[in-house]
Amino acid sequence: MSEEILRQLHTAIAELSEENAKDAARRGVESGLDPLDLINNGIRSALDVLGDRFSAGDLFLPELVLAAKAADAAVEILEPELLKQDSSGEKLIKVLIATVQDDIHDIGKNIVTLLMKAAGFEVVDFGVNRSSEDILATAMQNGVAVIGLSALLTTTMPHMREFIELLQESGERDRFKVIVGGGPVTREFADEIGADGYGADATRAVEVTKQLMA
Numbered sequence: 001m002s003e004e005i006l007r008q009l010h011t012a013i014a015e016l017s018e019e020n021a022k023d024a025a026r027r028g029v030e031s032g033l034d035p036l037d038l039i040n041n042g043i044r045s046a047l048d049v050l051g052d053r054f055s056a057g058d059l060f061l062p063e064l065v066l067a068a069k070a071a072d073a074a075v076e077i078l079e080p081e082l083l084k085q086d087s088s089g090e091k092l093i094k095v096l097i098a099t100v101q102d103d104i105h106d107i108g109k110n111i112v113t114l115l116m117k118a119a120g121f122e123v124v125d126f127g128v129n130r131s132s133e134d135i136l137a138t139a140m141q142n143g144v145a146v147i148g149l150s151a152l153l154t155t156t157m158p159h160m161r162e163f164i165e166l167l168q169e170s171g172e173r174d175r176f177k178v179i180v181g182g183g184p185v186t187r188e189f190a191d192e193i194g195a196d197g198y199g200a201d202a203t204r205a206v207e208v209t210k211q212l213m214a
């Protein structure tokens with residue numbers, strides 16, 4: 001049953017059908033499936049396949065846009081379930097999350113935001129395509145402890161390094177913990193640029209933040 005629903009969700013997104021994606025997400029919720037399982041093995045897996053087809057020239061941007069719409073619609077249905085998960089008293093810790101400059105991918109960032117909220121963190125979602133300067137200014141204004149940066153393009157990953165350099169140059173490096181993630185980002189890259197943490201998925205993003213704040 002759960003395999004069938006996962007497959008239905010994966011297929012709906014792979015076939016760019018928002019309606020079918022919503023139906024499958026609803027079925028998943030009604031059947032009590034783990035919303036994270038639905039995200040990782042239904043939604044993200046389908047987007048990975050579409051991404052590969054896109055880079056192979058077998059699929060084009062308008063199709064990716066439709067896939068993103070279907071994914072967003074399915075995540076919206078899962079949102080209340082994600083927020084129901086245990087929030088183990090992380091309140092008072094503020095986290096800012098943003099996608100770096102020149103990058104508008106936000107499906108993953110939004111899932112990280114949801115899970116952080118579910119874990120009890122107070123999250124400032126600063127959106128996409130944000131310059132390092134604006135991220136720093138907003139983090140200072142909001143008094144956040146942790147800054148999470150997302151990048152989905154190899155060409156925008158350098159903005160993560162640039163952000164950490166900006167923190168150093170402005171004498172604010174010790175004030176914030178910086179965690180990074182997104183499709184092409186690796187632990188090695190995170191270490192190389194001097195980030196405090198890396199998360200391969202939203203669950204890890206929460207775990208790493210908890211560890212850093214412990």
Ligand code: B12
Pocket residue numbers: 043044047048049050051052054055061064065067068102103104105106107108109111112147148149150151152153154155179180181182183184198199200201202203204205
């Ligand atoms: C959907 C999509 C789009 C949508 C985005 C819609 C949206 N609202 O986000 C649209 C159609 C707009 C788009 C546009 C483009 N895209 Co695009 N896109 C994708 C696709 C298919 C899926 C991305 C996604 O949402 N994945 C699902 C989420 C859940 O995964 P995730 O983002 O990785 O997030 C998880 C983890 O990484 C982690 N995480 C994410 N952020 C963070 C942050 C922190 C702090 C932490 C700890 C963890 C963490 O947790 C998340 C949840 O588990 C990918 C393919 C792929 N395999 O990723 C290509 C892909 C990223 N796109 C690509 C490209 C080339 C583009 C364009 C340049 C295409 C063009 N010619 O215009 C533009 C760029 C626009 C821009 N300036 O940003 C390439 C990038 C290649 C590269 N080497 O850089 C990819 C890899 C496709 C490919 N294989 O060619 N895209």
